[in-house]
Amino acid sequence: MKYKILKALDVAGLQFLDPVVRLICGEEPKVQLSKIGRFIVVPVIAFVVFLWAWGYVAPKHATKSGEVPTPSVVANAADGIWIFHKRENVKSRDYLLQGERKNTSLKKAQERLVIVLEEEKKASSLVTEAQGALSERIAQLQEPHKRELEELKALNKSVSQERKTALSNLAESVSEDSVGEKEAYLEALRDHNRLSDQEKESEKLISAKIDEIAGMKYQPLIDARFELKLVAEEKQFLQKRIEYLSKNNRSEKVAEYEAKLGEYKATLASATGKELERTGSRILRQEERIERVADSSYAQPWTFPRQIKRSLMCVFFGFILASMIAIPIGILCGLSSVFMAAMTPFIALFKPVSPIVWLPIALIVVGGFIPDPDKHWFIGAINSIPIIGAYDLNPAFIASAITVALCSLWPTLVNTALGVASIDRDHINVARVLRLGFWSRLFKIVIPSALPLIFAGLRISLGVGWMVLIAAELLSSSEGIGKFVWDMFNNGSSDSFAQMFVVVFVVGLIGMILDRTMIVFQRLVSFDEAPTSI
Amino acid sequence: MKYIKRSIIAILAAGISFGFAEQLDVEKDELKFGFIKLTDCAPIVIAKEKGFFDDEGLSVSVIAQPNWKTLLDNVINGELDGAHMLSGQPIAATIGFGTKAHIITAFTMDLNGNGITVSNGIWEQMQENDEALDTERPAHPITADALVPVVEEKLEEGEKLQMGMVFPVSTHNYELRYWLAASGIHPGMYTETDKGGRTDAQVELSVTPPPMMPAVLEAGNIQGYCVGEPWNQQAVAKGIGVPVTTNYDVWKNNPEKVFGVSASWAEENPNTHLAVVKALIRAGKWLDETDASGTLVNRIEAARILSRPDYVGADFDVIKNSMTGFFYFQKTDKRPMPDFNVFYKYHCTYPWYSDGIWFLTQMRRWGQITESKPASWYHETAKEVYKPDVYLTAAKMLLEEGNIDKSDIPWNTDGYKPATSEFIDGITYDGRDPIGYLNSHDIGNKDSLESLASLN
Numbered sequence: 001m002k003y004k005i006l007k008a009l010d011v012a013g014l015q016f017l018d019p020v021v022r023l024i025c026g027e028e029p030k031v032q033l034s035k036i037g038r039f040i041v042v043p044v045i046a047f048v049v050f051l052w053a054w055g056y057v058a059p060k061h062a063t064k065s066g067e068v069p070t071p072s073v074v075a076n077a078a079d080g081i082w083i084f085h086k087r088e089n090v091k092s093r094d095y096l097l098q099g100e101r102k103n104t105s106l107k108k109a110q111e112r113l114v115i116v117l118e119e120e121k122k123a124s125s126l127v128t129e130a131q132g133a134l135s136e137r138i139a140q141l142q143e144p145h146k147r148e149l150e151e152l153k154a155l156n157k158s159v160s161q162e163r164k165t166a167l168s169n170l171a172e173s174v175s176e177d178s179v180g181e182k183e184a185y186l187e188a189l190r191d192h193n194r195l196s197d198q199e200k201e202s203e204k205l206i207s208a209k210i211d212e213i214a215g216m217k218y219q220p221l222i223d224a225r226f227e228l229k230l231v232a233e234e235k236q237f238l239q240k241r242i243e244y245l246s247k248n249n250r251s252e253k254v255a256e257y258e259a260k261l262g263e264y265k266a267t268l269a270s271a272t273g274k275e276l277e278r279t280g281s282r283i284l285r286q287e288e289r290i291e292r293v294a295d296s297s298y299a300q301p302w303t304f305p306r307q308i309k310r311s312l313m314c315v316f317f318g319f320i321l322a323s324m325i326a327i328p329i330g331i332l333c334g335l336s337s338v339f340m341a342a343m344t345p346f347i348a349l350f351k352p353v354s355p356i357v358w359l360p361i362a363l364i365v366v367g368g369f370i371p372d373p374d375k376h377w378f379i380g381a382i383n384s385i386p387i388i389g390a391y392d393l394n395p396a397f398i399a400s401a402i403t404v405a406l407c408s409l410w411p412t413l414v415n416t417a418l419g420v421a422s423i424d425r426d427h428i429n430v431a432r433v434l435r436l437g438f439w440s441r442l443f444k445i446v447i448p449s450a451l452p453l454i455f456a457g458l459r460i461s462l463g464v465g466w467m468v469l470i471a472a473e474l475l476s477s478s479e480g481i482g483k484f485v486w487d488m489f490n491n492g493s494s495d496s497f498a499q500m501f502v503v504v505f506v507v508g509l510i511g512m513i514l515d516r517t518m519i520v521f522q523r524l525v526s527f528d529e530a531p532t533s534i
Numbered sequence: 535m536k537y538i539k540r541s542i543i544a545i546l547a548a549g550i551s552f553g554f555a556e557q558l559d560v561e562k563d564e565l566k567f568g569f570i571k572l573t574d575c576a577p578i579v580i581a582k583e584k585g586f587f588d589d590e591g592l593s594v595s596v597i598a599q600p601n602w603k604t605l606l607d608n609v610i611n612g613e614l615d616g617a618h619m620l621s622g623q624p625i626a627a628t629i630g631f632g633t634k635a636h637i638i639t640a641f642t643m644d645l646n647g648n649g650i651t652v653s654n655g656i657w658e659q660m661q662e663n664d665e666a667l668d669t670e671r672p673a674h675p676i677t678a679d680a681l682v683p684v685v686e687e688k689l690e691e692g693e694k695l696q697m698g699m700v701f702p703v704s705t706h707n708y709e710l711r712y713w714l715a716a717s718g719i720h721p722g723m724y725t726e727t728d729k730g731g732r733t734d735a736q737v738e739l740s741v742t743p744p745p746m747m748p749a750v751l752e753a754g755n756i757q758g759y760c761v762g763e764p765w766n767q768q769a770v771a772k773g774i775g776v777p778v779t780t781n782y783d784v785w786k787n788n789p790e791k792v793f794g795v796s797a798s799w800a801e802e803n804p805n806t807h808l809a810v811v812k813a814l815i816r817a818g819k820w821l822d823e824t825d826a827s828g829t830l831v832n833r834i835e836a837a838r839i840l841s842r843p844d845y846v847g848a849d850f851d852v853i854k855n856s857m858t859g860f861f862y863f864q865k866t867d868k869r870p871m872p873d874f875n876v877f878y879k880y881h882c883t884y885p886w887y888s889d890g891i892w893f894l895t896q897m898r899r900w901g902q903i904t905e906s907k908p909a910s911w912y913h914e915t916a917k918e919v920y921k922p923d924v925y926l927t928a929a930k931m932l933l934e935e936g937n938i939d940k941s942d943i944p945w946n947t948d949g950y951k952p953a954t955s956e957f958i959d960g961i962t963y964d965g966r967d968p969i970g971y972l973n974s975h976d977i978g979n980k981d982s983l984e985s986l987a988s989l990n
Binding site: 084211214225229233236243248285289292297302371394395396486487491492493494495 | 595773
């Protein structure tokens with residue numbers, strides 16, 4: 001049992017749990033404890049120290065574009081993203097609800113709305129209060145500076161006036177042909193200008209102080225506004241929800257249309273001639289409308305979790321495409337040195353090209369093949385696949401996937417070629433002795449012995465693809481993590497910075513999981529127990 | 535075109551015989567509309583959030599676009615059904631400046647709403663040049679006169695002042711040019727070979743997407759920009775620039791954004807188009823609703839909706855300023871501007887031919903239209919793009935449903951607004967006489983009547 005678990009952990013790349021299992025089984029507690037200390041406690045401490053350092057440094061580093069968010073602000077932002085997602089899901093469900101469940105939800109929402117309206121009133125009075133307190137405080141703090149500035153301005157003005165009179169007196173007294181006196185006048189004028197500049201500078205210093213006070217941060221106001229924002233958003237959500245549970249609910253709409261249809265049918269019974277024609281076409285149209293509404297769904301906006309799923313789908317599309325190109329070519333390269341020589345310039349030339357360059361090319365090419373996406377058979381076909389279709393695959397998605405493929409196929413290609421080229425001579429000889437044909441030699445000898453290296457290549461490819469994808473989505477504005485990043489950046493709100501940090505952790509975490517998964521595959525196909533790098 | 539007219543007449547006839555209380559038979563009920571993160575996308579967002587689209591039996595997704603070019607491309611290639619567009623975009627696309635495609639509009643989304651912001655450094659220099667600006671609340675309108683010495687100084691150093699606008703055919707480009715040229719600063723000409731519009735420029739203009747403006751200004755790549763809200767208020771809030779003027783001062787109640795769709799889409803979906811315009815008119819009305827004292831009653835709620843991350847997404851407090859009729863020119867200088875955004879008043883949602891012609895004259899003035907064109911061409915082109923028929927049909931239905939008042943809509947206009955001279959330089963614009971207007975400016979292309987005579 002123990003060894004089975006240990007083996008599973010080993011294959012899954014979770015070796016850090018190894019000592020825990022051994023400890024539980026009572027095997028050399030001392031050794032295991034020191035291992036736990038090294039592989040579990042140390043990383044955890046490092047992470048905690050990182051969080052602490054982050055929380056300590058962040059508030060000290062403010063730019064004009066915003067403050068570096070602390071861990072708690074980032075957690076709040078993550079929460080906001082999640083709430084938005086949940087609310088959209090609720091609305092989308094509400095639209096489809098019917099009967100008793102709809103009514104109970106409606107009642108609940110209405111009850112909640114009453115509370116929220118009350119809360120909103122409270123929150124907004126708190127904001128006004130805080131605003132009042134802040135402006136009072138600002139005025140108080142600015143008061144001495146303002147007085148100082150006024151005094152300084154008056155002083156500077158009188159001094160400057162004095163100098164000006166002195167200068168004009170000097171100018172009067174300068175005789176026409178004295179070069180020296182004129183030089184002296186110029187010197188005096190220069191002095192005057194220099195002093196005026198200095199005086200202005202000193203005034204500016206004080207105004208800067210006043211401005212700084214005007215822009216001061218006032219935590220109670222920030223908190224009150226945040227509170228109000230939360231409440232106001234919930235209010236909006238509830239109002240919209242109530243709409244989707246009452247008059248804009250699907251079943252309500254259908255019922256309404258059906259009632260109309262009934263009316264028409266009643267008229268039809270007594271209609272003749274022109275009247276019949278009109279009512280007939282009305283009935284048909286009404287039936288069509290009912291059919292359309294009956295399987296309509298709520299137009300749900302893209303939320304981050306859905307965008308993540310779409311990104312994952314895009315990376316797998318690209319990854320599979322890359323593998324389908326890279327593995328066969330890699331095998332051919334490994335088998336034939338002539339083919340390898342032919343491919344080398346292409347590999348060398350295209351490998352370093354950035355996704356930013358591939359993407360517009362891919363967009364143009366895809367756009368050329370699919371001019372009218374709504375009516376194109378390919379888009380129609382992939383969107384009719386059950387689960388995938390819900391993610392609205394469009395040309396931008398395909399272009400992003402192709403970009404991922406173009407950037408990520410190289411490690412697989414090179415590794416496959418290497419793996420195939422370095423097959424043990426003995427294996428080839430055995431194949432010769434057995435007089436295996438090309439295909440059986442390929443599938444029985446070449447591919448199996450190259451598999452570990454192919455998978456090592458695939459693992460790198462997937463990592464590269466995941467990195468490239470975000471950039472591709474950002475450029476092509478294909479819904480996904482990249483588009484989310486771009487939208488949030490464009491929002492330029494006080495949350496934007498924190499939302500970026502959320503993305504950093506999400507992308508990192510998913511990248512890590514993908515990598516771990518590939519390690520498992522790699523281990524499963526490695527028959528030589530070769531250790532893989534972390 | 536004839537097809538559209540005919541189908542509209544047919545619908546009208548049908549409508550009359552059926553009575554208007556019924557929902558339109560839309561050809562397509564799941565629609566995708568694009569928008570750019572600016573507060574003037576409000577009519578689309580409000581029509582969705584307040585259920586006006588739902589009332590027409592439409593299920594609409596509203597999708598943020600990264601920039602104006604992508605937005606237009608997505609409308610052309612059918613990825614989007616329609617979009618929040620710059621007034622110049624349907625016109626430029628139709629005449630083939632930039633991407634060529636026949637785009638039409640039957641709904642003007644708003645008036646005004648832009649500002650010109652300069653960096654703190656430039657503002658200080660302007661204050662040095664003009665003592666009157668050196669107070670906490672300088673008198674408005676502020677012309678570019680105080681900017682002239684700054685531009686000249688730069689030129690002597692062998693540099694040109696750099697300013698940002700959002701798209702070559704955007705209102706912002708023309709307004710910024712107008713503001714500069716009104717003070718004798720040459721903003722550069724577009725020519726056959728110079729698609730960047732920098733020939734002879736004293737100040738060079740370049741394209742930056744709206745949401746990027748504050749960041750680019752802060753980075754020092756540009757020293758000023760003209761953009762819609764909330765990106766001017768954002769500059770004030772972050773303390774990186776000073777809005778010197780709004781386009782309300784450059785041209786009082788100028789047309790800003792339109793709702794554009796491709797002509798082929800409108801042809802295939804005439805009823806859907808009508809339904810959409812109906813919902814948008816109602817959204818405009820909702821946005822401009824006032825109480826007895828003239829306060830805009832729905833704007834706070836609108837600002838709250840727009841501040842959602844999937845719409846404009848900027849902070850509520852930043853959006854709120856301009857949306858509720860206030861504008862911060864500096865942190866200490868908050869002024870009421872009730873008409874900063876107009877969504878319904880002054881018959882503004884009507885697709886005026888004269889608006890289209892103004893944009894055409896600007897395209898000609900700055901060389902985006904490279905050849906002289908006769909006045910008749912201006913009128914024809916405007917009629918190709920602006921579709922008051924659709925608008926009036928939709929408005930008529932709304933009137934019969936009791937959703938709007940009769941006085942809200944200019945029923946009997948020929949599509950030309952009366953001549954106005956409410957520009958920063960006081961020059962009169964009359965849409966009926968584009969050539970005369972073109973020739974009344976000092977800087978920019980002029981078309982002599984003789985050369986036009988030879989064309990005819």
